[in-house]
Amino acid sequence: MGDTYKLESVxxxxxxxxxxxxxxxxxxxxxxxQEDVVVDRSSNTENVQRVTEEINQECRYVRVYVNCPASNIWPCILEVKGTGESTNANVAAGKDATASKEGAGHPASAAVRW
Structure with missing residues (x-):
């Protein structure tokens, strides 16, 4: 996230x-x-498309691990959104987005909305 945030939810x-x-x-x-995991739904059996998980911790980095559901489809995340407040100025504003992998016609820069 580039700065320490009081992350309320994801x-x-x-x-x-x-x-x-x-x-x-x-x-x-x-x-x-693995010790940093604050939400563990690795045994989830409920069908969901949109979930909101309460975090309520200060942190700088967030990682989401996703495994294939029982239906064995490829897991696909459309959006991840964190809610919280920075203790400092927004250090990400105006900076380029990066990704470890981009799909054809879907550059990382297209994921940034300001």
Missing amino acids: EILFEMNTDYKYQIAVSDSPDIT
Whole structure:
């Protein structure tokens, strides 16, 4: 996130309504480990498309782990949104977006909305 935030919640919008298995981890370090998991839905059996998970922790890094649901479809996240407040100025404003992988015709810069 580029700065330390009081992260209140994380909302995930999946591509379809099914039983996604996921975890959310938060940390002040980019070296996130299993000990940093604050939401564990790795045994989820409920069909969901949009979920909002309460976090209520200060952190700088957020990682979402997603596994294939029981239907064995490829998990697809359409959007991840965090809600909270920075203790400092917005250090991401005006900066370029990056991604570890981009799809054809879908550059990382298209994901940024201001």
